[in-house]
Amino acid sequence: MNSENDPKDQNNLLFAIVLSLAVLLGWQYFFARPQVLQEQARKEYAKSVEAQRAGEAQGIPGVASSPVAQPSASTPVGAGQVPTAVMSRDDALKASPRLPIRTPSLEGSIALKSGRIDDLILVKYRETVDPNSNKVTLLSPSGAPEPYFAEHGWVPQGGTQTKVPDRDTLWGVEKGDALTPETPVTLTWDNGEGLVFRRTVSVDKDYMFKVVDEVENKTSSDVALLPYARVHRYGQPKSMAFYILHEGLIGVSGVQGLQEITYADAASSGAPKTIENATGGWLGITDKYWAAALIPDQKEPYRAMYSAVKGTAPGERDTFQTDYLRGAVVIPPNARKGVEGHIYAGAKQATVIDGYEAALGIQQFDRMVDWGWFYFITKPLFWLMEQINNVVHNFGVTILILTVFVKAAFYPLANKQYESMARMKKLQPEMVRIKENFKDDPQRQQKEMFELYRKEKINPLAGCWPILLQIPVFFALYKVLFVTIDMRHAPFFGWIKDLSAPDPTSLFNLFGLLPFAVPEFLHIGIWPIIMGITMWIQMQLNPPQPDPIQQQIFTWMPLVFTFLLASFPAGLVIYWAWSNTLSILQQWHINKKNGAETHLIENFKRTFAPLTKLFGTSDPKG
Numbered sequence: 173m174n175s176e177n178d179p180k181d182q183n184n185l186l187f188a189i190v191l192s193l194a195v196l197l198g199w200q201y202f203f204a205r206p207q208v209l210q211e212q213a214r215k216e217y218a219k220s221v222e223a224q225r226a227g228e229a230q231g232i233p234g235v236a237s238s239p240v241a242q243p244s245a246s247t248p249v250g251a252g253q254v255p256t257a258v259m260s261r262d263d264a265l266k267a268s269p270r271l272p273i274r275t276p277s278l279e280g281s282i283a284l285k286s287g288r289i290d291d292l293i294l295v296k297y298r299e300t301v302d303p304n305s306n307k308v309t310l311l312s313p314s315g316a317p318e319p320y321f322a323e324h325g326w327v328p329q330g331g332t333q334t335k336v337p338d339r340d341t342l343w344g345v346e347k348g349d350a351l352t353p354e355t356p357v358t359l360t361w362d363n364g365e366g367l368v369f370r371r372t373v374s375v376d377k378d379y380m381f382k383v384v385d386e387v388e389n390k391t392s393s394d395v396a397l398l399p400y401a402r403v404h405r406y407g408q409p410k411s412m413a414f415y416i417l418h419e420g421l422i423g424v425s426g427v428q429g430l431q432e433i434t435y436a437d438a439a440s441s442g443a444p445k446t447i448e449n450a451t452g453g454w455l456g457i458t459d460k461y462w463a464a465a466l467i468p469d470q471k472e473p474y475r476a477m478y479s480a481v482k483g484t485a486p487g488e489r490d491t492f493q494t495d496y497l498r499g500a501v502v503i504p505p506n507a508r509k510g511v512e513g514h515i516y517a518g519a520k521q522a523t524v525i526d527g528y529e530a531a532l533g534i535q536q537f538d539r540m541v542d543w544g545w546f547y548f549i550t551k552p553l554f555w556l557m558e559q560i561n562n563v564v565h566n567f568g569v570t571i572l573i574l575t576v577f578v579k580a581a582f583y584p585l586a587n588k589q590y591e592s593m594a595r596m597k598k599l600q601p602e603m604v605r606i607k608e609n610f611k612d613d614p615q616r617q618q619k620e621m622f623e624l625y626r627k628e629k630i631n632p633l634a635g636c637w638p639i640l641l642q643i644p645v646f647f648a649l650y651k652v653l654f655v656t657i658d659m660r661h662a663p664f665f666g667w668i669k670d671l672s673a674p675d676p677t678s679l680f681n682l683f684g685l686l687p688f689a690v691p692e693f694l695h696i697g698i699w700p701i702i703m704g705i706t707m708w709i710q711m712q713l714n715p716p717q718p719d720p721i722q723q724q725i726f727t728w729m730p731l732v733f734t735f736l737l738a739s740f741p742a743g744l745v746i747y748w749a750w751s752n753t754l755s756i757l758q759q760w761h762i763n764k765k766n767g768a769e770t771h772l773i774e775n776f777k778r779t780f781a782p783l784t785k786l787f788g789t790s791d792p793k794g
Contacts, residue, residue: 248402267315271284278294282359284343286338287371288313289321291313294308298661301661320406324401327497334367336363365391367388379524383512398498402466402494408435408492424455452471453536457492467514549645553649560573566663568668572746578645586758650744659672674738675699697738699742699749700745701734703734706753710755711726
């Protein structure tokens with residue numbers, strides 16, 4: 173049999189291969205390798221946190237906020253940070269009397285000195301897959317190595333000297349001895365000049381706090397105060413964002429829409445980003461899996477600000493802040509008025525966030541999760557995975573089932589692709605005849621080929637479209653696996669304990685049998701190898717390419733992809749391997765149905781012929 177293919181078909185297939193390879197190479201360079209570096213940085217950070225908890229002094233300047241002053245149009249609320257001597261987190265917590273926070277999702281405390289929410293630990297999440305590792309710390313007080321807190325307060329209007337609560341204010345407890353979902357707490361402070369400030373804080377079972385700030389005016393004249401709230405962070409976390417993921421300042425400020433400012437851009441800009449008269453939305457600071465966000469009253473206008481102060485002194489780190497400032501509240505004599513706001517502080521669980529968006533009417537709150545450019549694919553894909561997982565309770569199995577759904581969605585297109593390829597194989601003798609008859613007339617040869625395609629209703633480009641159309645789905649699945657916390661530390665079976673991390677095994681130390689660590693670039697785990705084998709088998713279903721260069725590409729491509737995908741999340745590699753397996757079965761079935769030859773056995777024999785000769789055996793058929 174003459175296995176020579178039509179040049180157009182070869183070129184189309186080569187184009188699809190080169191395009192896929194270019195996409196994966198770019199993905200590897202820009203995304204996968206930075207993910208490995210990020211994981212290394214996360215581990216180093218976890219070690220430093222553990223050392224700090226053990227009482228080791230880190231020598232990093234902390235920061236405390238000065239009392240608030242009347243802000244100008246370009247001044248963040250609470251500006252005027254000054255370095256303070258750093259202490260351990262435990263010592264920083266002891267610097268203030270505290271009111272405990274206890275919920276099914278959070279534990280921590282409110283500082284009675286300042287009234288800040290500055291101590292939060294996420295009880296459902298650990299720093300590593302080890303169930304005995306430390307729980308994730310989100311917020312920490314001023315004076316700790318990594319201060320990060322949320323604060324509500326008041327600013328006097330027009331530069332008046334009205335005494336308002338500040339960082340040194342010691343609040344009293346009027347109601348409640350612990351903040352739980354069932355028991356709100358009320359703090360109170362008398363400024364000694366006729367104003368009594370009350371702050372009532374409540375929390376639900378997840379991550380939403382409600383803060384009601386009230387002022388009772390016992391004087392004989394009106395008092396005008398401006399309510400504000402801010403999320404303040406000292407230092408840039410080591411788990412830096414890169415192209416696929418946004419980390420830093422984030423928010424949706426009214427009609428201005430989504431604001432995403434990375435830590436680096438905020439620190440280098442030199443000026444805050446201010447949005448005046450925004451209505452609706454939210455703003456805060458986000459990491460990959462965690463966030464702290466302010467939600468103002470969705471019907472009242474406010475000034476939103478995203479800012480950073482670059483550290484200048486030796487050892488001083490950058491500070492980051494998002495804040496909002498509302499219009500003046502006028503409290504008449506012998507009256508009591510207040511404002512309401514919310515704080516989200518916790519894990520970025522998509523379903524929880526969507527629930528808050530619906531229940532509280534928060535504008536585009538779902539964008540706190542970085543769904544990316546393919547939002548219209550990524551979020552529905554995540555929703556589908558959640559529905560499947562609610563039944564099977566294993567995200568690895570969910571990925572397998574999802575792959576079947578994706579293959580089913582693309583089945584009509586893939587069916588046409590494979591049918592076209594099968595029919596073109598049957599037309600090989602006719603194609604060879606045309607080439608021989610018109611080998612000196614390329615234009616006539618192309619015309620005859622085109623007529624043959626038209627007569628047989630074959631589209632030579634059919635092989636490219638399924639690959640091109642599945643690329644956005646591949647990216648969307650990668651995004652889901654990478655950014656959604658549901659995948660974090662989600663196990664599969666066996667050695668896969670975290671579907672969002674690469675396969676931890678490596679061929680080069682016999683998958684852990686040999687007692688030495690393998691460099692990152694040699695981490696070729698079991699699942700990437702399985703994926704490479706399925707890719708190689710899929711290619712063996714087709715006849716060998718007449719062009720030696722193309723055949724070399726086909727020969728080496730599975731090996732190249734094995735190395736490329738080794739650093740991808742294990743969940744994505746499992747998806748690809750299973751998708752290849754389904755494609756093999758589909759292509760085999762369609763070839764049989766169309767009477768086209770399947771070249772798998774012949775290609776196996778040809779590939780392993782050198783080994784057969786090496787061991788002194790031969791094909792009985794010669």
